[in-house]
Amino acid sequence: MSSTAKKTAPAKPAPPAAAVAQDAHWAAKRERLRARQRPTAKMTICDDHQVKDALNAVLYTQTRLRERLAADPTNKDLTEAAEHADAEAEAAQAAFDAVADVLVFQALERTEFEDLKAAHPPTETQADDGATANAETLGPVLISRSSLDGITEDDARHFLNTWSAGEAARLFQTAWDVQSEVRFDVGKG
Numbered sequence: 221m222s223s224t225a226k227k228t229a230p231a232k233p234a235p236p237a238a239a240v241a242q243d244a245h246w247a248a249k250r251e252r253l254r255a256r257q258r259p260t261a262k263m264t265i266c267d268d269h270q271v272k273d274a275l276n277a278v279l280y281t282q283t284r285l286r287e288r289l290a291a292d293p294t295n296k297d298l299t300e301a302a303e304h305a306d307a308e309a310e311a312a313q314a315a316f317d318a319v320a321d322v323l324v325f326q327a328l329e330r331t332e333f334e335d336l337k338a339a340h341p342p343t344e345t346q347a348d349d350g351a352t353a354n355a356e357t358l359g360p361v362l363i364s365r366s367s368l369d370g371i372t373e374d375d376a377r378h379f380l381n382t383w384s385a386g387e388a389a390r391l392f393q394t395a396w397d398v399q400s401e402v403r404f405d406v407g408k409g
Contacts, residue, residue: 258327259401266320275312
């Protein structure tokens with residue numbers, strides 16, 4: 221993973237003591253807000269189609285049995301079948317997890333992401349299509365910087381150039397989408 225120079229943020233002024241005294245819980249809330257971790261996103265890759273299909277089939281059966289059991293909760297045969305499907309689903313998930321690769325991406329600090337987009341402006345054609353950055357040049361850098369797995373820019377460039385178009389797009393999109401992840405509900409409280 222490439223290293224980037226961190227900008228030193230100016231010291232933030234302390235809130236007025238009178239305001240803190242009026243709202244005593246604010247100091248604790250402020251510390252929780254400052255300590256929040258940036259969002260993460262996972263991309264799971266499983267090249268073993270048999271294992272993937274087996275998991276999907278077991279999960280489908282498990283769901284159907286659970287639905288039937290909900291409609292007939294005293295049916296002992298359905299209860300046993302659902303318990304058996306649960307055990308099969310657990311085993312199929314373990315088999316899937318054993319062969320799948322999970323890539324984890326974390327949102328960059330907003331200013332770093334904005335600086336990256338500014339450093340990779342869209343071409344004229346891309347801008348005409350509504351793009352805010354040049355995905356071709358930004359992709360490897362964004363993937364590398366947001367990867368928690370240590371993907372280098374060279375790795376990312378190789379993946380983007382050699383994987384199928386859909387898989388390469390999903391890789392870039394996962395690194396891009398985590399940058400705009402929202403983890404709160406507006407208007408609820």
